[in-house]
Amino acid sequence: MSDALPPGWAKEKLGEIVEVRDFEREPINSSERSRRIEGKPQAELFPYYGATGQVGWIDDYRSEGEQVLLGEDGAPFLDQHRDKAYMVNGRYWVNNHAHVLRGLEGALSNRFLVHQLNLTDYHDFVTGSTRLKLTSAAMKKIPLLVPPYAEQVRIVEKLEELLSDLDAGVAELKAAQRKLAKYRQSLLKAAVDGALTADWRAAHGAPEETGAELLQRILTERRARWEQKQLARFAEQGKTPLKGWQAKYPEPTAADLTDLPPLPEGWVWASVEQLSIAQKYGSSAKTNEDSSGVPVLRMGNIQDGEIDCESLKYLPVDHSEFPELLLEDGDLLFNRTNSPELVGKTAVYRSQMSPCSYASYLIAVKLSPWCVPELVAAFINSAYGRRWVKSVATQQVGQANVNGTKLAALAVPLAPFVEQAKIAAVLSSQRQESAQQREAILRGLKQASAQRKNILKAAFAGQLVPQDPHEEPARKLLVRIRAEGAENAKQPKPRKATKPKKEIAAMVTQLIDVLTEAGDWVSAQEAFRRCGVADGALTDRIEELYAELRELDKAGILAVETVTDAQGRKLHDNLKLLVD
Structure with missing residues (x-):
């Protein structure tokens, strides 16, 4: 907000131009509200408001009429794209997390006030680190711009007309965003249940090697690798292999076929352990911001089944866990600990950065070269995988966990290798198209946000509607209203007539x-x-x-x-x- 005011405008502190009605507030916990509204019809209930909007219902009201609610704590004060204030009307109840405000009658429109409060920079007025708070004293010091009252009305009408059109466009973009997310899930489902390549299978006939035959070959190679490692260990120790040493081979956990859906002909269920060469937890070492080191992928770097290379942390190049914890191309990254909604999200590392490591909340799985990792990731990220995650995750203090043992036992579909390659190619092509659409939607949302900000700035710089030099200047209006208020205060208050x-x-x-x-x-x-x-x-x-x-x-x-x-x-x- 510029210091140079348009003609007829004034600048006032909020406490001088707004009636603060926080005395109307009263918090009631959710259990008490539930008790009070139980069995009562909706028509007898009133909205119960908090910092950012309605949070429930109550059977009575403490406030009435048009007012503005501004968050006291719990509001997104430092997020320029989100509202901190909102309008309410009718009869309602406000808790102690929002300030109750009303523009000085005849001087400041509530609708004008709410838009200005959502444009305000709160950095100098809020306190706290984890949960920001706007105290009443600090709030009253917030500077507000006050145009002539008639101009406020014109500004709000034009502002809401423009913002309404803009909001309609944003709603369409968000609808497209939701549709794209649904399409992604349907694509993953089709990929892992065989629907994506149904026509391809019909055209190409039976494969030379079925999924079951491929699994047996993978298991044979797995045992051979173990035996080679054991023989190398005996040789290193200068020992002759003991009789029957091959019998000590730890057989991988087989897939549990209980309640699994049918697969296309030629496919087979296999456990992640059967398909794995190695499985490792990431590093718990403290990372830093020094980009000259090795980037460390964390759970936030897995987004929508892809590796997101933004917001990276680093470990020194000579870190003691390297090279053992350096990722290799094709490694599957599984997020073992996160919120219940996000735990289990999975992506494939494809040398987006090299060298690269990963943090302790991730598990890296190196799969057999005959198992395409993108298909395993697709299964875990699909609705099938999400149901499995929900069924095996353990809960602790708001966090969910799926450990490596449970991941190893997960049953995933294994198609013939040539069909795996075909599925991976179609998925890659479709994902590229989806990514382009997603980027276009995000650009549109960013442009809409910037346009919204520009419209608001123009409104509060006096550039949105023409000024009328014949209208009473805000400063003169405020002087008159305050003088009238002072005069009325001197008059004896009439006694309210009451019925005996x-x-x-x-x-x-x-x-x-x-x-x-x-x-x-x-x-x-x-x-x-x-x-x-x-x-x-x-x-x-x-x-x-x-x-x-x-x-x-x-x-x-x-x-x-x-x-x-x-x-x-x-x-x-x-x-x-x-x-x-």
């Missing part, structure tokens, strides 16, 4: 007589009419009657039934006497 308690009691008695005579449900409006309360009666009189009715309801003397329409909106109340 005896009169209300008499009306309640008459109401009971009406309900006794009716003997059945009667609309509250009709019952009040028969008691002499006309449609044009004062609101406070009706409220006093309703207060008495609530007491009678609690005492079991009468029942109050709310009648709603098909959308759950309240139409009216019915009354019925329960005792004679």
